[in-house]
Structure formats: C-alpha cells, structure tokens
Amino acid sequence: MHHQIVRRAGAERETAWVLLASAAIIACAVAAVGLRPAPPPEPVAAAHQIDSRTGLTSAEQGLHADLKVAGAEIAALLRETGAAPKPAELAAQALPPFARDTSATARGSHAWTLAEAGHGVAYAGVSAAPELAGSMVLVLDTHGKDHAEPQVWLKRAAEAPPPGLDEKTLAAAGWKQVTATFTAGVTR
Template sequence: MSAHTQVVRPAGAGHETLWVLLAAAGVLALAALVIGVRAKTEAAAALATHQVDARTQLNAAEQGVHADLLVAAEEIEALRDSEQAMPTVKALRDMGLPPFSAGPEARARGAHEWRATPQGNDLAYVGRSAEPQVAGSFLLRLPATAGKDAAGHAHDDAVEIWIQREGSVTWPEGINEPALVRQGWRQVITRYDAGVTRQGAAH
C-alpha cells in the first residue's frame, strides 16, 4: 500500500483574515475622523468672534497682502527705532516695500490705497481696497515708539493686522480695538498647530 498525506485547511481562513483587516481599517478610520473633528472644533473655539485665521479664512490675494505686511512691519519698526519717527507711506512706497509699492502684484491683490492714521501712542497703516471682491481692506497697527521695559531695555512690540470685508469700504474712524470691532474690522491671527514647526504667534 502506498501512503499519502492530505492537508486539511481550516474552513474560511481567508475570509476570517479579510474581515479582521476590514475591522482594523474601520477602527483606524473612525479614530482619525474623531481626532480631526475634535481638532477643528478646538481650533474654531480658540478664535474670538472678531478674529479670523490667516491660513484658513483668507483667500490667496489676502494671504499675500498679509504676508507682505508681516515683513513690512519688521522694516517699519527698524526705521522707527533708528530714525525715532515712523516712516511715511510715501517713504515706504519709494523704498519699493510691498504691499505699499505700486505694481502689477499690488493691483492683482486689491489695488489698496494706503495712508497712515495715528491715534495716541499707536499708528496704523490702512490700505483701503479698490477691489473688495478680490481682497478686503487691511490695517497694520503698531506702536509709534519703541517699547521699553522697567530696566529701560527695548522689547518686542505687539504688531496687529486687521481686515475689513463687510459694509462700505471706508477709512476707520478709530484704530483701537473696540473701535475697529465696532466698525466691522476683524483681527487676523496666525496660528500654528503641531504639524507646523514654526512657533505660533498672533498678529
């Protein structure tokens, strides 16, 4: 007699593996969904009603103006500290400093008309949009004099950027926070989550 070996496979082994994999994928998808929803909810809750997120609530043209203003703020503060006076809009335009300089890029981002508006110890550079359907009006507010701490050392000053999209396109009557909020201006906040390596800051 010849002996032979017969292999008996468990019934449904392949189907069981498939169901286990599908179940694991479902759990991972559900976990990702819950984490995503919670993160968005927390991010939305972190903003005040008069604030907007620079990364998610500005269009491309507005993000360009906002980025230019962040760079311009550093240059303006350097000029203020070295010359003991705030530079005029004309001086910034003559320097070719965006977004104050004229050109095709400025026209493509709303063709803003800029003017300086002082109030108390602060000064704002206000850009009134000529094409509000492209980009809202912007306001860059910063102290007119360099800040000093108790020891007399210079310290970083708070720079704020605001945007106005609602209602008629007008110059602000006041540049302090209550006045801006009352007139429909909203502060642009730059926030960085765990996926961004740079340090978060509010502007």
C-alpha cells in the same frame, strides 16, 4: 480498590483560559484608550478675529504676509529715525504691499495712508476691489514696553478704519483682526 476519576474529553478549561486572556487584553486596551490624554482643544478664534489660513482670500493672505514683514521693517525704521515713514517712502524702498507694482494691482490696488493710532502708528489701506481683498490696517504699538507684535485688521469693504484704531473701536466698526497659528509637521 483503585479509583481514578477521568475527566471527560473537552476543552472547557482551555476555553476558560482563552476567554480570561481575551478579557484581560480587552481590559488593558480599554484602560490604555481611556487614559490616553485627549488632544489639546483647538484654540477658538474670538468673534472679532479671523484665521489667516482658512478665512482669507488668496490676495488677502499675500497682503497679510507682506504686512507682517513691513511691520518689522517699519519698527526698525522707527527705532533708527524716530519718525514713522510715510507710505510713499516705503513704496520707494520697494516694500510690499506699499510698492505700486503689478502685485498690488492684482491684490486690490489698496490706497495706503499713515494714521496716528492710540498707542502708536497705523497704516490704513483702502481697497479698490473688496471682492479680491478687503481693506486692511497695520497697527504698530510704539509706546508699549516691549513693542508688541504688529496687528493686522481686515474689513471687506472699501472704507477707511475708524479714528482711534484700538481693538474696541475697530471690532465695533466690524473690522476683524487677522490671526495666524503655527502648526508643526504632522509626521514629526
């Protein structure tokens, strides 16, 4: 006698395969997301630092950029002549922010003086309008082996920096070191 088992009409097996496939896809996705490296943590600014992009007024941002240029130029002049140029000499060369022009007036009319710092020279600019731009100091390390990057410090008050001009004294007196970070294009 011939027996044949006929399965009843239904889609259980197909459903099971589809569910299995879905589970596999979800598992893959979870694994991919889980294993993807997390973005590098944002560098956290120290308490005595301030970010030039987000922490400064527009006048301070302009001054900071100019001081970076001036730092490089002063370092070159130091190498050539061996003496630190006076602010008046830099102003005569039209080097911002030392030059007495409309821009200097619009950005707080800083009065610049040359000061001896612990390991080099510094240029202190006392602001006449701290609400526009705070007082600033450009510190150049001339004794280091490889002439460190010029540093720019800021305090939102019309006051001169404390003598000594090293990191600790400046930070203790409420000055903030201006930092700048490079961010590559987001669509690169």
